[in-house]
Amino acid sequence: MNRISDSMFHSRSAACKKPYGAVPAGQAVEFSVYPQRAQGALQVTLWIEEDGCQAESHPLHWCGYQGSHDRYTVTYTPPHPGLYWYYFSVELADGLHYCARGYGGQAELLEAVGDKYQLTVYDGEYHTPRWFGEGITYNIFPDRFCRDKAPEQPESEGVVERVLHQNWDDIPVYLPDEHGEILNNDFFGGTLLGVYAKLDYLESLHVTTIYFNPIFQAYSNHRYDTGDYKRIDPLLGCEEDFRALCSEAARRGMRVVLDGVFNHTGYDSRYFNARGHYDSVGAFQSKESPYFSWFDFHNWPNEYGSWWGIYTLPQVNETDGSYQNYIIEDEDSVVRRWLRLGASGWRLDVADELPDSFIQKLNAAARREKSDALIIGEVWEDASNKISYSERRRYFQGGELDSVMNYPLRDAIFGFLNGGTAEHFAESMECIRENYPRDVFYNLMNVVGTHDTARALTLLGVTENEWKMDRNGRAHYQLPPDRLEIALRRLRMAAVIQFTMPGSPTIYYGDEAGQQGFEDPFNRQTYPWGHENQELLAFYRKLCEIRAEEQTLADGDLQFSDTTAGALLRYERTSGDSRLVIAVNRGHQYVETKIDALYALDLLSGEGFAYADPDGLIVSVPPETAYILRCVNAAD
The missing domain is CATH 2.60.40.1180 (Golgi alpha-mannosidase II)
Structure with a gap:
């Protein structure tokens, strides 16, 4: 985009700003502003500020004519990584004006300072592991993908009796119990050996990364309430199974990424142990517990900080030295231990609720264990300028996150397919591309479905009224044939966009087979082995083949x-x-x-x-x- 328009400045035009987008620290950035000659410009000034600091002024110099415009330029070199904001003041014959950010990166001429342009500055010496963005990712919800045998009650410390589904095709328990709670303690018995048995299937989809939702021992079937960070949930298998799976996956050119839930633990865990199921002294049981300092008690033991007020998810103090040693720093820390056993990276649950310093230390520890270890963050918005709990977050300046879940792409895809314009889609993606370092933009986890969202096929076919059905209705709902065909056509379009944008296209298990479902737990039903939509699956296989064979889709402009x-x-x-x-x-x-x-x-x-x-x-x-x-x- 090099053409000069009537706008004085366009942040995405090489004629106005180069290089494009985010830049490494120490890289000179040339800015050019083009007031119309008839406006009688007397002075143009760049105002640039590092986030939270005072703006500095840098006068632009007149460099000649560009058609009917004057050209003013200045070069600015950001000294170190950070988030910078800039705008221009323009003294015209009729007074002082401000050149602020408008739609699409074009400037608006205002009488007061308006929205500022963003300049992301990163450490050019830090490099993201490109193996992720260049390949295809398959996201497995471990209890529901595949099992190698019918489930049996595990005999293991901390594991209470579970509700076990012998029938793989059952609907998950979705109604509250007599106490009004949905305990999420029903299991279908998916196993690591079941995943091992399906590596041929994943290979047929050209998968290069298997991303697991949590696999560690926990009370709940989703396992986001970690019971023991250093033990595979016994229903899933054992450490030997994990090592074998990672080894065989590596032999086939696949890597394994694990889910790290480090913002909170489980109420029923080795560390909190509120129900006393573990042979440990948990923080709930005693102030002398080695884990007591991990938690924020308001009134011990029953009042404590928890994630979103959910009592079964007590929050941890991530700045606590003992907690950091256990998760990050020790030789046998959680992060290093599982990388050593075969994993290649971590996806950080609710990353925007983890302190920046915690993420930086985790990244450094992972890199000490494996030089190409990957750290992905769960962030739902533009992660380059994210504000969480009134604090600006540092994710892409070097040594923090290598990637984030690309929910902005998902939102743009569904917005477009549900009647939005191509222009709005392009603008949504250009904002992300302009704000993210190129290595990060090409390393994003491109999702259409996740365990936190309704199934893509359902979203693309249901009516507004059907969202108002009660849980019984939603539990048994399947799209009628006419709207199923519409949804399938839309899903194929969504998948094409997902697979052809920069980043790793990430398949949520079963989406490729035509799985349907509203919110949790209906979006977490078992993979329909033997009942796949074969036409849709063949389409995904073809799409995966194209993505794997066309290097241009991995790294092309x-x-x-x-x-x-x-x-x-x-x-x-x-x-x-x-x-x-x-x-x-x-x-x-x-x-x-x-x-x-x-x-x-x-x-x-x-x-x-x-x-x-x-x-x-x-x-x-x-x-x-x-x-x-x-x-x-x-x-x-």
Whole structure:
């Protein structure tokens, strides 16, 4: 984007700011502002401030003409990593004005300081592990993916009697008990050996990373209420099973990423031990407990800080030295132990509730154990400027997070498919691309479904009224055939976008098989082995094959095309001589798009399009259809 518009400044234009987006510390950034000559500019000044500091002024210098505009430039070199904010003051013949951030990065000329532009500055010596973003990720909810045998009551310290489903196709328990609680203590018995047995299946999807929701011993089936960080839940298997799985996965070119729940533990845990099920002295039992300093008691033992007020999830004090040693620093710390046993990284649950210093120490410890260890954060918004508990967070300045879950992409996909414009989708992604370091943007966990969201297929097919059904209705609901077909077409479009944007496309187990379901626990039902939607699964296999074979989709440049059509989203991925055009028509009519090429081949269908029109290569995209077009240019 190099064209000078009537706007004085455009943060995404190389004519106005270079280099593009985030920059390493010590990298000179050139800013150019273009007031119209008729406006009679007398002085232009850059105001730039590190987050929380006073703004510094840097006068711009007149450098000549650019058509009917004057050109003023200045070079600024950010001295160290951090979040910087900038804007311009412009003294015109009619008075002082301010050049502030407007929609799409274009400037607005205001009479007072408006929204400021963001400049993310990072440590150029720190590098994210690229193995993640270049591959495909498969997200497994461990209890519900696959089991190698019918479940039996485990005999293990701390494990109380569980509700076991012998029938794999049961609906999870979803109604409160006689005390009004949903205990989440019913299990289907998914195992690590069950995952091991399905490595051929994952390999058929070209999976390179297996991301597990929590696998450690816990009271609940979701296992986000950790009972023992150093023990595999006995229903899942044992440490030997974990080592064997990681070893065989590695032999097939797959890595394993674990879920680290370090903001809180379980009420029923070795550390809190409120129910006394563990052979330990927990913080609930005694102030002399070695774990007492981990927790924030308001009135011991019954009043304490807990995650979102849920009593079964007592919060920990992550700055406590004893806790940090146990989780991070010790030779046999939780983080280092499981990396040593075969994992390749950690996804940090509720990362925006962990102190920045905790994340930095965790990252450093992981890198000491494995130089290419990966740290992913659960952050639902733009993580580059996230404010949590009134504090600005530091995630991408070097040595913090290597990636985050790309919920902004998920939101943009669903927004577009549910009637939003291609322009809005492109703007949502350009904001992220501009704010994130390039290595992070190409390393994002690109999700469409997760254990925290309703199933993608359901979201794309239900009506507003159906969301109002009671839990009994939602538990047994399946889309009627006509709306199921609509939802399947939309899911295929969503998957194409997910797989062709920079970052690791992440499949939530069962989405590729046509699994449906509203909120928890309906979005966590068992994988439908033997009942998969074979047509959808074949589509995913083809999409995974394309993503694995086309290196351009892993590291190629991204460029959005004209989005004024609204219902047609079009963008390009390019690398060297390779050029892919992605065209997604969410509308109900054919949409034509002109491509500057001699020939284009849709990699999904095998359909070819040749240059036959005097106006160029015209591709007519059918309704609710996505194309991945490999283009042959005139010069090729």
